[in-house]
Amino acid sequence: MSNxxxxxxxxxxxxxxxxxxLAETDAQLTLYLRRPERLGNVAGNREKVIDGDTTKPEQLVxxxxxxxxxxxxxxxxNIEEQATKVVAAMQQTGVKRLIWxxxxxxxxxxxGEFGKWNHQMLDGGYLQTYSAAAKVIEASDLDYTIVRPAWLSNKDEIDYETTQKGEPFKGTxxxxxxxxxxxxxxxxxxSQEIRHSVGLNKPNTDGDKPEWY
Ligand SMILES: NC(=O)c1ccc[n+]([C@@H]2O[C@H](COP(=O)([O-])OP(=O)(O)OC[C@H]3O[C@@H](n4cnc5c(N)ncnc54)[C@H](OP(=O)(O)O)[C@@H]3O)[C@@H](O)[C@H]2O)c1
Structure with a gap:
């Protein structure tokens, strides 16, 4: 059992x-969030709730x-600031495994064309700050996995393939x-994907942009 x-x-x-x-592991979960009253019911025997902000080091620690x-x-x-504070709190408390x-x-x-479109949509701050946050994590000694999803949908499906850092991203x-x-x-x-940065996409969704654009 893990925490x-x-x-x-x-x-x-x-x-x-x-x-x-909750359904597929026996892990004990600590839910850390602002305004926790939003959550509604939690599984009392498996979940603990903390009213916390990731820019507050003492709450994180x-x-x-x-x-x-x-x-x-x-x-x-402020994702770079959040990454810096999460990494510091993990180092201070000796917690090694991070999924980011x-x-x-x-x-x-x-x-390709999708890469150009992605730049048009995400330049102007977002990509730069997310990139800086990833650098903070990769420069640490933590056992991290950075997850780089493609454009997110709310489809009711589990269907993905992965690429590693250094490989071209697949799909949209x-x-x-x-x-x-x-x-x-x-x-x-x-023990999987330690110190890896993993792209996640739905197979066979190559194109110039996501289908809903
Ligand atoms: N949209 C896309 O197509 C796409 C594609 C790839 C990756 N992503 C990225 O994937 C990530 C996860 O996606 P998602 O849909 O799950 O995002 P989301 O619903 O926006 O969740 C992000 C959460 O971060 C919390 N947060 C922000 N600052 C915080 C702080 N200081 N302390 C505590 N919590 C804080 C927010 O809390 P509050 O509710 O309190 O603000 C929010 O609940 C995001 O970073 C998103 O940018 C998005």
């Missing part, structure tokens, strides 16, 4: 991952004690449910 700290637990992927982790895995499902223009949700495009790894889209399934797989076997 998993979910940072940004109200996030859309995090909510799906929480349900899968308190939440990290006794955890085996940190799953960070965060967002925002990032985005496609942080290494300029998206080829992936379902949040697929990302949640990948996170669950890593919690089930945390």
């Amino acid at each position: 998993v700290l979910i940072l940004g637990a109200a996030g859309k992927i995090a909510r799906l991952a929480e349900q899968r982790l 308190a939440a990290m004690h006794g955890q085996d895995i940190v799953y960070a499902n965060l967002a925002g223009a 949700i990032s985005t496609l495009g942080i290494y300029d790894e998206v080829p 889209e992936v379902a949040r449910k697929s990302v949640a399934a990948f996170v669950t797989k890593l919690v089930q076997d945390p």
Whole structure:
């Protein structure tokens, strides 16, 4: 049994991952989020809720004690600051395993017309800050997995393939449910994808942009 700290637990992927982790693992979950009253009912025997902000080091450090895995499902223009504080809190408390949700495009790894379109859509701050956050994590000694999903859909499907850092990104889209399934797989076997940065896409979705654009 492992103890998993979910940072940004109200996030859309995090909510799906929480349900899968409850159903498919025996992990104890700590849900760390702002305004926790949003969550509604939680599984009292498996879940603990912390009202926390990832820019607050003392809250992060308190939440990290006794955890085996940190799953960070965060967002925002201050994502580099959040990464820096999460890494520091993990180092201070000796927690080694980090699953970090990032985005496609942080290494300029998206080829072709879709790569150009992705730049048009995501330049102007987003890609730069997500890239800087990934650098903070990769420069640490943590056992991280950075997850780089394609454009996210809310389709009710689990269908994905992966690419590694250094390989061209494949496809244009992936379902949040697929990302949640990948996170669950890593919690089930945390020895997978250590110090890897993994692209996640739905197979056979190559194109100039996601189908809904
Ligand atoms: N949309 C796409 O197509 C796409 C593609 C690839 C990657 N991504 C990225 O994938 C990530 C996860 O996606 P998602 O749909 O699950 O995102 P989401 O629903 O926006 O979840 C992100 C969560 O981060 C939390 N957060 C932000 N700052 C925080 C702080 N200081 N302290 C605590 N929590 C904080 C937010 O909390 P609050 O609710 O309190 O604000 C929010 O619940 C995001 O970073 C997104 O940018 C998106």
